[in-house]
Amino acid sequence: MARLRIATRRSAQALAQAGVVAEALRTAHPGLTVELVHVDTTGDRRQDVALHTIGGQGVFVKEVQRAVLDGAADLAVHSAKDLPTTPADGLTIAAFCARRDPADALVGRSLDDLAPGATVATGSVRRRALLTEARPDLSFVELRGNIHTRLAKLPTDGALVMAVAALQILGLTELIAQRLDVEQFVPSPGQGCVAVECRSADAAVVARVAALDDPPTRRAVELEREFLAALGTGCTLPVGAHVTGGVLHTFVADADGRVHRQRRPVGRT
Numbered sequence: 001m002a003r004l005r006i007a008t009r010r011s012a013q014a015l016a017q018a019g020v021v022a023e024a025l026r027t028a029h030p031g032l033t034v035e036l037v038h039v040d041t042t043g044d045r046r047q048d049v050a051l052h053t054i055g056g057q058g059v060f061v062k063e064v065q066r067a068v069l070d071g072a073a074d075l076a077v078h079s080a081k082d083l084p085t086t087p088a089d090g091l092t093i094a095a096f097c098a099r100r101d102p103a104d105a106l107v108g109r110s111l112d113d114l115a116p117g118a119t120v121a122t123g124s125v126r127r128r129a130l131l132t133e134a135r136p137d138l139s140f141v142e143l144r145g146n147i148h149t150r151l152a153k154l155p156t157d158g159a160l161v162m163a164v165a166a167l168q169i170l171g172l173t174e175l176i177a178q179r180l181d182v183e184q185f186v187p188s189p190g191q192g193c194v195a196v197e198c199r200s201a202d203a204a205v206v207a208r209v210a211a212l213d214d215p216p217t218r219r220a221v222e223l224e225r226e227f228l229a230a231l232g233t234g235c236t237l238p239v240g241a242h243v244t245g246g247v248l249h250t251f252v253a254d255a256d257g258r259v260h261r262q263r264r265p266v267g268r269t
Helices: 012-028 062-069 125-134 147-151 164-169 203-212 215-231
Strands: 003-009 033-039 075-079 091-096 104-107 119-121 139-141 159-163 176-179 194-199 239-244 247-253 259-265
Touching: 003 012, 003 062, 012 033, 012 075, 012 147, 012 164, 012 194, 012 203, 033 062, 062 075, 062 091, 062 194, 091 203, 091 215, 104 164, 125 239, 125 247, 147 159, 159 164, 164 176, 194 203, 215 239, 215 247
Parallel strands: 003 033, 003 075, 119 139, 119 159
Antiparallel strands: 075 194, 091 194, 104 159, 104 176, 239 247, 247 259
16 A cells, blocks of 8 residues: 655644645545654744744754655645745655635734734744834734744734634634735735645655645745745845735835835736
8 A cells, every 4th residue: 555654843733734735645546545754843943032043934844854855754744935945955846735815814903903002922024024014103022832832922902923824724713803915914925835845756756746736826836936036045034925816916124124015917826
C-alpha cells in the first residue's frame, strides 16, 4: 500500500492544515496511507522575541523543509505566507491549495469600537503599519504564540489581529469582531493559502500532490510572491500584496513610516 509522510509544525493551526491536506490526498488517491511527522521550528521555539528580530519569513519552515530533504518525510505543508520567495534547493511547490479567506480580522473590538489610544496586540509589522495608517492613535503590544495562547492575551478594552483563515480552520470565526477589507488592509503575500512542498526529484509524489493544486490560487499567490521577491530577500519593511478582482493590490511602508500603495491590473485568476 502506498504511503506518504507529511512534515508539519505542531501548532493547532499547522496540524489542522496538514490534516486537511492528508484527507484531500486520501480522497484523491483511494488506498493511500498518509501519516503526519511533527517538527519543531525556530519560530515555535523562540516565542520570547519578535519575529522580525529572528529572521521573519522562513523561521516557521526551514526545519520542516529539512525533514523532507533528509528523507524523514515525503512532503511538507506550510502556510504559503511563511514560505521565503527564494526556492529551497531540491524542493518544489507541488500544490497551492484553494485559498481560504485571505483577510485579517480584529478579535475583541472593531476599529470603530476601539477607544482613542486603545491597545492592539500583533506581532506583525505589516499589520501595525496598516492599522496605524487607519488609526494613528492606537498603541501596540507584541503578540506571539499559538492561536489559543494569543487569544488569551487579548488586551483589556482592546483588540488583537489574526488571519481569518486561521480562525476558519480551527472553527473560531465567531470570535471575529471585524473582518478587515483586503484592499485597505492588504494581506501578506499568500495569506489564506496552504502550500505543499515535495522533493523535486520525487516525480511520483509530485504527481500525487498536484491533484490538490488550485490553478486560480496558484496564479494569484505567485503574483503576490513575485512582488515580494522584487523587493529583495533582505526586506524587513511592512509589506502586503494581494490579488483580488483581477487587480494586484500592494502596500509598503518605508523606514520613515510613509505608506506606498499601488493597484495593478493582472487579469482574472
